[in-house]
Amino acid sequence: xxxxxxxxxxxxxxxxxxxxxxxxxxxxxxxxxxxxxxxxxxxxxxxxxxxxxxxxxxxxxxxxxxxxxxxxxxxxxxxxxxxxxxxxxxxxxxxxxxxxxxxxxxxxxxxxxxxxxxxxxxxxxxxxxxxxxxxxxxxxxxxxxxxxxxxxxxxxxxxxxxxxxxxxxxxxxxxxxxxxxxxxxxxxxxxxxxxxxxxxxxxxxxxxxxxxxxxxxxxxxxxxxxxxxxxxxxxxxxxxxxxxxxxxxxxxxxxxxxxxxxxxxxxxxxxxxxxxxxxxxxxxxxxxxxxxxxxxxxxxxxxxxxxxxxxxxxxxxxxxxxxxxxxxxxxxxxxxxxxxxxxxxxxxxxxxxxxxxxxxxxxxxxxxxxxxxxxxxxxxxxxxxxxxxxxxxxxxxxxxxxxxxxxx
Numbered sequence: 001x002x003x004x005x006x007x008x009x010x011x012x013x014x015x016x017x018x019x020x021x022x023x024x025x026x027x028x029x030x031x032x033x034x035x036x037x038x039x040x041x042x043x044x045x046x047x048x049x050x051x052x053x054x055x056x057x058x059x060x061x062x063x064x065x066x067x068x069x070x071x072x073x074x075x076x077x078x079x080x081x082x083x084x085x086x087x088x089x090x091x092x093x094x095x096x097x098x099x100x101x102x103x104x105x106x107x108x109x110x111x112x113x114x115x116x117x118x119x120x121x122x123x124x125x126x127x128x129x130x131x132x133x134x135x136x137x138x139x140x141x142x143x144x145x146x147x148x149x150x151x152x153x154x155x156x157x158x159x160x161x162x163x164x165x166x167x168x169x170x171x172x173x174x175x176x177x178x179x180x181x182x183x184x185x186x187x188x189x190x191x192x193x194x195x196x197x198x199x200x201x202x203x204x205x206x207x208x209x210x211x212x213x214x215x216x217x218x219x220x221x222x223x224x225x226x227x228x229x230x231x232x233x234x235x236x237x238x239x240x241x242x243x244x245x246x247x248x249x250x251x252x253x254x255x256x257x258x259x260x261x262x263x264x265x266x267x268x269x270x271x272x273x274x275x276x277x278x279x280x281x282x283x284x285x286x287x288x289x290x291x292x293x294x295x296x297x298x299x300x301x302x303x304x305x306x307x308x309x310x311x312x313x314x315x316x317x318x319x320x321x322x323x324x325x326x327x328x329x330x331x332x333x334x335x336x337x338x339x340x341x342x343x344x345x346x347x348x349x350x351x352x353x354x355x356x357x358x359x360x361x362x363x364x365x366x367x368x369x370x371x372x373x374x375x376x377x378x379x380x381x382x383x384x385x386x387x388x389x390x391x392x393x394x395x396x397x398x399x400x401x402x403x404x405x406x407x408x
Contacts, residue, residue: 027391028382028385028386031378031385031389032379036372036378039371039374040367041073043370044073044076045072048363049362050072051065051072072361075360075361076363079356080353080354080357080368082353083354084100084350084356085101085104085353086101087099096234096237100356104352106243107348107349107351107352108347108348109239109240109304110135110246110301110309111347112250112341112345113298113301113326114323114325114329114330115333115344116337116340117131117294117298117301117330119253119330119335119336120256121290121291122330122335123263123267123270124267124270124287125269125270126179126270126287126290126294128172128190128294129186129191129194130175130189130190130194130295131301131322131323131327132323133194134197134298135301135305136198136201137295137302138168138298138299138302138303139167139314139318139319140167140200140201141167141299142160142163142167142227142299143220143306143318145159145227146160146223147223147224147227151226151227156224156227157228160227160307164306165296169293170295171295173288173291173292174193175189175190175193176289176290176292179291180283180285180287186287186291198316201316204314205315205316218316219315220315221313223306223307223313228307229241229242242304242307242308245304249297249300250341253297262289265281265286268281269281301322305319328376329347331379332347350371353368
């Protein structure tokens, strides 16, 4: 009797194909960013008045149009860079040298927290669209503690942060409970809870004791200084403790998803809920737990907005679009904690630079938002990127995995 022994697959070979897949995904991401920048350049050219004027006599003297187009694009992206990373003029002026990067990090903190919220839920098979409502709920709770509970400095900040976490966790937990007990689709329930939270905020901003004293505007009482997040690099720079909280949250999410038993159960449910149920895992409990965690992360984003943001009082636009931008950040970051941090930094830089670009060149800030959307659109359509740049699919399948989901 002859026995056949199969040769084991070499671990190094598996590692090689894994690296190829990861490299393939990175290439697609970089090319998607490049293509989005090119499309943004075309929009800048169309929006520039000087280019339109020169285009009126293009056939008489084409160099004028080309020069005007180059000036518009290069000037816009130079202003974007100066507003987000480094302004050479700060070397000889009075502006802080690290001001642009400080503003980028300031903008990135709530985006990272919101992106982690979406990413963690996605790993359990849920699409959390309720970041806006969870952020608002956290901001309401943290803001109320911040202006209504006079406490000692350090204690006041800690209590306000805990209140924000609990507010967001409660709002996310409602959607998780509805999913677990009634089967209500989380996309529908979280979207509806966004409206509930928003109009609850509008109502509270008109209630005596919550509304600013002596004001008939929709604005709350200001948060006390003892509950404000401290600046990390001095008062002249915007970046504050929210960045450290965001990075610690990302590290915690990484440990949860890759090193903990709970994270394994959540990922198993996300990969195949029927197989997870057969293995004895409680799918309904996992839904509630992951939405509580996701809500807590969005609640922290709300804390960053009200305890460390530019405004020290609650208003109707406290979310500043972060709830929905966080979805884009999570998608760009492939729902992984590390990728979400990088995507949050990128979008924070785009937000910071867009303001400078608009003020210096007059380019509408909406063009940057278009670029952000196009980046994710192109990443979600790898076949389009391959067709544009004439790339062949790799055997690693990294891009295919990205298009289908982030369960790897």
